[in-house]
Amino acid sequence: MAANIIDGKAFAATVREKVAGHVARLKEEHDITPGLAVVLVGEDPASQVYVRSKGKQTVEAGMNSFEHKLDADTSEADLLAVVDQLNKDPAVHGILVQLPLPGHLNEDLIINSIAPEKDVDGFHISNVGLLGTGQKSMVPCTPLGCLMMLRDYHGSLSGMDAVVIGRSNIVGKPMAQLLLGDSCTVTIAHSRTKDLPDVVRRADIVVAAVGRPEMVPGDWIKEGATVIDVGINRIERDGKNVLVGDVDFASCAERAGAITPVPGGVGPMTIACLLANTVTACCRANGLAEPE
Numbered sequence: 001m002a003a004n005i006i007d008g009k010a011f012a013a014t015v016r017e018k019v020a021g022h023v024a025r026l027k028e029e030h031d032i033t034p035g036l037a038v039v040l041v042g043e044d045p046a047s048q049v050y051v052r053s054k055g056k057q058t059v060e061a062g063m064n065s066f067e068h069k070l071d072a073d074t075s076e077a078d079l080l081a082v083v084d085q086l087n088k089d090p091a092v093h094g095i096l097v098q099l100p101l102p103g104h105l106n107e108d109l110i111i112n113s114i115a116p117e118k119d120v121d122g123f124h125i126s127n128v129g130l131l132g133t134g135q136k137s138m139v140p141c142t143p144l145g146c147l148m149m150l151r152d153y154h155g156s157l158s159g160m161d162a163v164v165i166g167r168s169n170i171v172g173k174p175m176a177q178l179l180l181g182d183s184c185t186v187t188i189a190h191s192r193t194k195d196l197p198d199v200v201r202r203a204d205i206v207v208a209a210v211g212r213p214e215m216v217p218g219d220w221i222k223e224g225a226t227v228i229d230v231g232i233n234r235i236e237r238d239g240k241n242v243l244v245g246d247v248d249f250a251s252c253a254e255r256a257g258a259i260t261p262v263p264g265g266v267g268p269m270t271i272a273c274l275l276a277n278t279v280t281a282c283c284r285a286n287g288l289a290e291p292e
């Protein structure tokens, strides 16, 4: 059986179109332009690419983009002062501090200094707690994008067995919370999990967020399961630099019912969800109805 390919690139384009529609309405009906501030500390090449792409898509959706590029040796006090200024700025509805931060900066401290209602990455402990208790929160963009694709493909996820491989705070744990919120039976696997192949073989839904190129082979996948590949790994193959996911696409696609490709799966959905979260934050800040 050949799996259906879940086209994250096309789905993300429809999400961005909806976002642009909301932005246009906010401007027309309320004279409000949502604004997203992105703070980049240092010159990590991958982070620079992400920040450029976020800024470009923010502007394309009709929103204001504010970029704050700080030197790699910026002190914690100076970074906290930038976040504080953005927290107070009424033109800024969403704040994102690009991770990873240079080693001398305490990531938890910085993230928790962002006003929770402007925390469009959903990493502030208040948002983590709200998500964990099923309350209205800012939901982390990558797991939100995965959930949207799963809901779109399956309709209801209720009662499905889901295995999330990876327990990071930015992907694995919030992904598991979202699947639990949609009434899946959720297993979180990690580097100490016993018999990982057997655990994965039970799953109707497999979300791989490991950071190991093509780690999941097709024979771990239950026939007809849905595979969401979060991994972004740059490897060299046949003398070329290529992007691959955490699952071995060719063999997994032979057994899965549906699968996301890398690139063109989860990645584009992440930025689209960031834009959507910024519009949501803007609506909440202004007491307006939120987009669905």
Ligand code: NDP
Pocket: 142, 165, 166, 167, 168, 169, 170, 171, 172, 189, 190, 191, 192, 193, 196, 209, 210, 211, 212, 230, 231, 232, 233, 266, 267, 270
């Ligand atoms: P982390 O490194 O923070 O977490 C990786 C997780 O994988 C850990 O929980 C770790 O377990 C687990 N793990 C590592 N090795 C194994 C193994 N052999 N078997 C089972 N579990 C294992 O990564 P992130 O969550 O930040 O990212 C995961 C991947 O997703 C990366 O490729 C990253 O680039 C990608 N990513 C993609 C995004 C997108 O927009 N598409 C956004 C964010 C990330 P343990 O906790 O025990 O160490």
